[in-house]
Amino acid sequence: MAEQERVILSDVEGFSRKSGTDQHGARWTQFEVDYLAEQEAGECCICGATLESGWLCLDGGEEVCDGHVETVDHDPQTCGCRYLGNNAWDCGHLDQQGGG
Numbered sequence: 001m002a003e004q005e006r007v008i009l010s011d012v013e014g015f016s017r018k019s020g021t022d023q024h025g026a027r028w029t030q031f032e033v034d035y036l037a038e039q040e041a042g043e044c045c046i047c048g049a050t051l052e053s054g055w056l057c058l059d060g061g062e063e064v065c066d067g068h069v070e071t072v073d074h075d076p077q078t079c080g081c082r083y084l085g086n087n088a089w090d091c092g093h094l095d096q097q098g099g100g
């Protein structure tokens with residue numbers, strides 16, 4: 001059986017349309033196809049399903065189902081992750097640089 005690909009997002013923000021950063025540092029955002037605007041359905045790059053909504057990679061343009069995406073709520077108090085250096089935690093979270 002093929003290994004399931006997963007997209008693990010940290011730094012998830014937003015409400016109706018969320019966005020986040022995956023374990024490779026790529027940005028993802030939720031999308032929903034707007035048929036009234038003549039947009040076409042997407043296709044999941046992992047399982048090939050037709051997507052009316054899901055997640056879009058802003059860096060590579062891949063689209064995936066909601067089901068492949070896990071969101072990580074990083075909180076140093078509760079997450080249990082380890083700081084790796086270079087703003088990176090082993091749960092996949094990346095600290096914002098410059099701390100604004």
Ligand SMILES: [Zn+2]
Pocket residue numbers: 044045046047048049064065068
């Ligand atoms: Zn899929």
Ligand SMILES: [Zn+2]
Pocket residue numbers: 073074075076079080081082089091092093
């Ligand atoms: Zn963490």
